[in-house]
Amino acid sequence: MKYLDIGTSQLKAIGGYDTAKEISGQPELWGKILDKLEKERDIITSFLDSTLNKVEKIILTGAGTSAYIGLSVEGFLQRNTGITTLSIATTHLVSHPQDYFESGVPTLLISFARSGNSPESLAAVKLADNHIRDCSHLIITCSEDGKLAKYESDNDYLVFLLPPESNDRSLAMTGSYSGMLLTILLMGRFDKLKYLKKTVATIKDSATKLLSEKLGQIKKISGLGFKRVVFLGSGPLYGTAMESQLKLQELTDGHVICKNDSYLGFRHGPKAVVNEETLLVYFFSNNEKVLQYELDLVQGMGVGKRPLKQIGISMLEYDIPSVDELIVLGDVKSGVIEDEYLAVLYIVLGQLLAFYTSLNFKLRPDSPSETGAISRVVKGVKIY
Known part of the structure; x- marks a missing residue:
């Protein structure tokens, strides 16, 4: 078996097997995401219909790679919902919640996370609930065992879990990134399903x-x-x-x-x-x-x-x-x-x-940080 034109045994020897497999597996993953969204259509539609009718602001958030998803979809969501939409990283929300959360403005916080265990990810949803009187949550994540996937709020919330293969084993996010990005683009657009299926196929x-x-x-x-x-x-x-x-x-x-x-x-x-x-x-x-x-x-x-x-x-x-x-x-x-x-x-x-x-550079793509300066789940963050 080859991934990215390199045999499995060689990839394992050079420390690139997981990354190569996860990059290669993205087209198949995208199809599975579309299928899963269809299967969960009713619960998604119910949540979005009730939530989008009351919120006045949408905040897209995540840490690192997960934060960049919002940059690609903020215009798309604002255009399609008519609701002010902002992409704000959890790393901003945690240190300066007062600058982004408005108590009297009903808000939908859309959180993206691969593991759901980054300290800022959990802190951001808790801060939102504390600062906003009416805050709904849409959590899009890749790990059912993550803290974010298990988060429970007194406000309206929905957790959407991507297929298990989206939860990259390697350090760098690949399938998890493109998978969560595609998820938010497809979610709730069931009235355009024929067009979306053609787009995903392309x-x-x-x-x-x-x-x-x-x-x-x-x-x-x-x-x-x-x-x-x-x-x-x-x-x-x-x-x-x-x-x-x-x-x-x-x-x-x-x-x-x-x-x-x-x-x-x-x-x-x-x-x-x-x-x-x-x-x-x-x-x-x-x-x-x-x-x-x-x-x-x-x-x-x-x-x-x-x-x-x-x-x-x-x-x-x-x-x-x-x-x-x-x-x-x-x-x-x-x-x-x-x-x-x-x-x-x-x-x-x-x-x-x-x-x-x-x-x-003779590095190991699955774990390229020779000093351990960066890790799969960020460490050393203390929440105050």
Whole structure:
């Protein structure tokens, strides 16, 4: 059996078996999530119907990788519910609850967590209940044994458990991230089930293409010897860019320093980090108007220091001379997939770059931190 084009025995020897398997298993996981949501349709619909009719604010939260899910879906949820929606990490909520929780504003707190055992995750839901008179909870998590999955509130709450294989064994979140992201995008949209099934099928097919036909290309890019990587994404893909930079830094144990930004934001100073040792990664939007801004930035990269290499990922083929390699995953027949769903798909590129670059540094992707500075569940956090 092979994962990411490497045999099982070799993966175990180099400490990359769990990470490789979990990255590879995402397309299948996404299908199982859709099936599970359908099976739990009635209880989900009942909770959302009663909750969304009374709340005036939605807060999306999580720690680290789990927090970045909110960045990809806050606009989507606000657009589809008409309710003010904010993405605020638990690491902000715990230290400054008074800045985000309003006592008299009915609020839905949506918590994302892989293990559900991070100290901030549990503290955030308790603080919300203490600070807000009417606070409902939607907990989306991957571990039925986690403290968050077992949380009970006097207010309305619903816990949605992802399929067991979403609970990554490796240090870095991969399937858990894309799985929770897809869950919140699909949840409650049962009136659009036919469209959603087609969308999930498309991103599954595109991810399978990335995980098979494009591996050689990504391996080669990972071996270029870059010391800096910048990921750029707009709107929902900004969250993808942020998660990608964390993933590559985590799996290379900080040997590669990464940044992320929006295309328009990158012009305002951050562009200064680009030098001849920098890999630039572009996550291209499917929205034609947004794409215009993105291509303007790419063209502007000809001014100033030249990066080592510029690569991009898109669903459609574009003629962009300054991009050295464009990874195209779809075609006109696949239709226009909304950027929210591209966020689920595109993160696989960030994960693959991180995995292969980790191997290039002779690290063990399942546990890349040689000093133990980072761990699967954060330690040493004291809640006051």
